[in-house]
Amino acid sequence: MSLPPIAAALTRHRLTALLLIAQVSLTCAIVCNVAFMIVHRVTQLGLASGVAENELVMIDSTDLDSRTPPLVRHDTDLAALRAIGGVSSAAAVDTLPLYLREWANGITLVQDGPTRAVAAAFNGTPGELATLGLKLVEGRDFRPDEYVPIDTAHDWAGIDRVPAVIVTRALAQRLFPGQDALGKSIYPDEKPVRIVGVVDHLLRPRLHDESDSEYVTLFPMLPDANEVTYVLRTSPQDRDRVLKEATDALLRLDGERIVRHAQTFTQLRADYFRRNRTMIGLLIAAALGLLFVTALGIAGLASFWVQQRKRSIGIRRAVGATRRDILRYFQTENFLIVSTGVVLGSILAYALNMALMAHYEQPRLPVLYPVIGAIALWLLGQLAVFGPALRAAAVPPVAAVRSG
């Protein structure tokens, strides 16, 4: 079947065909961008935090009585928490991945040099790495003599006294591309700090964009604020019981405190990404809805055309066209319309992407999306037109002599 007669026939339905093309291209443009957003957000959902997510529970404690020094209290608390059955290790920390509470430093490689990366700082008592389940890929854990207090009372001045730091692989590569970061010095503040270890993965407390989500530094600094987070490692099935016992144990040690945010890491993660999940659901619904409406449009239009052209189909059949020819005719016509639609739609998709890039920090749309979008719409178009085309093919030659 050659295209020119089909195209010529379409010019008799110029307005209708144009509307269908407009619909296909709009759908293509929106669905491509929506699919891109879905993939982007699903990737975020799947980001590995680097910690043993199924085994961690945490609890915030705030001292009201300022007589006991925080460092002493944390030791007492930790001893009590470690005594709970099923707790394999425990640490006092100032933050955790996805915990929102973030202290970030601009890291330089020379004093007062240009900032290479803004990295979140994680601080905790000895055993933090083991408790979180971080995987050291290079170097070693902190030695006991390396620990210093954060000195919260004096604007976290511990950062200028701390001798060692462990960084994530992502940060190491950013700071020292192509080199071994181990043993090198960085300046998170005024003074140099030596990198003694590199961990595989660790997500920061608050995600900004994809590139810096793992820019994290771990310091051997002891939390000494009134508020502290205790993180406990236990087996997945013991988590709820351990949380309850931990709350009781802390309040038993000292009632002059507020214990809150007792939760498992699984809950924390679910809360952090709740909006994201809602958004993914809405995006998927919108994309499916658009595709459905477009399929409906194609099928509806085709069936009206079949009814309208009954006589001419009959004539074609009477002069020798086979059923297959009629079927092909409608399929080719659809292919022609959808093709024009997806070409325009791809251009429109990039225009839309540009607008999104300007307003929503959306990255550039990869070429793959319009290609997949085009294939999907072609398939959808063929699927939608198949029913009406079959009905057209079933029109008997005798229709040529019947009216309407």
Added chain:
Amino acid sequence: MLGYYFVLALYSLKRNRVMTALMIVAIAIGIGASMTMITVLHVMSGDPLPGRSAQLYVPAIDPYPISKDAPKVASKDTTPDGAMTWPDAMYLLHAARADRQAAMAGGSVPVQPMQDTQRPFFESGHYVSADFFAMFGTPFRAGSGWTAQDDEAHARVAVLSAELDRKLFGNALGIGRTVRLKDTDFRVVGVLGPWHPQPLFYAQIDDRSFGHDDQFFLPLATAQELKLPFDGRMSCWSNGGDARNSDHCTWLQFWVQLDSAAKARAYRVFLANYWRDQQAHGRFQRPVDARLYDLMDWLTLQRVIPDDLRLQLWLALGFLGVCMVNIVGLLLAKFLRRSGEISVRRALGARRRDIFLQLGIESSVIGLAGGMLGLAIAQLGLWSVRQRPDGYAQLAQMDLAMLSATFALAVLASLLAGLLPAWRACRIAPAMQLKTQ
């Protein structure tokens, strides 16, 4: 005649039952989704302080050094966040060049109830200077705010929300009584009446701006002296000294009330002069660019409405657009298929406007049915928004204006969808069509 056309329209629509139903559902979902999101954005972009907002301004000055930082960090700083250092805020406060001015910062503190039966709990509130209450016109159920002298004296006084007052003192008002916050006793001097500005415009704008109220207000100077915990973003570009007192950490919000445009202009000049003056002392290295944002502009600038919600609105409108194109196309094809019937009517004497009216009514029926269903879907959509865990969720209610807007949108959509096909069909020439049939 209209009644007859209506009956004809119903007959015609019944002939393609499935198609008609699908068209109605498509337009209904488009309108429903759009109106859900338009309503959500409408209630979120409302004026949190009607009647006063036009006189309230945020002065924005930029004390950051000319950036030695990576471009990424610099680009994020191009939108002023209005945060100030302690010395700058205190200078502006004491200069008192505006009709009213107040410096403030958010904080959450442990509240220790006087009865031993209650456990201590956290509440969040604001540390503010004296003008705060008069400037924002906070209603007082009893008592009042404090004075500038109290600020100077670092007085241990507090204003509580009605909610916290009830929580602590039951039905008896707490005026004159003592509340223990962290480890200090404060005397309650005022209890607010119901006051729920949405969003919490005077605080740092973040994802908690909606659905949160402050439960207490304390003098900023007192909180500074007692080092009460501060909640929010603090950005430093140097070290040394106490960050909260230093001239290299921004963390305070500052608001001014300027009653006329002339005063606003004068204040901007005052800010620029301060900037130049500080440059002479080696601070404020960036080129002088003092700005003053009024309340509503400030909320827009700080993107108080989350990007995701805007995106959802565009998505809904895009969906509606595709549905509309779809329906126009289908109606057009449907009407043109009836060319024979139309040309017979034309040949029998029907005028173009008769045909137009008849077909227009047929498409309006679809549009109106879609609109009605759309209204129901919008209510369902708003209900689902209210189930979200976000602070704005409870605001998602349709008011009368939005209800009529939905109705208008439905009518408009149906007219637009019907207009083109009806116009095209009424141009069918009588003779030609009869001949080809």
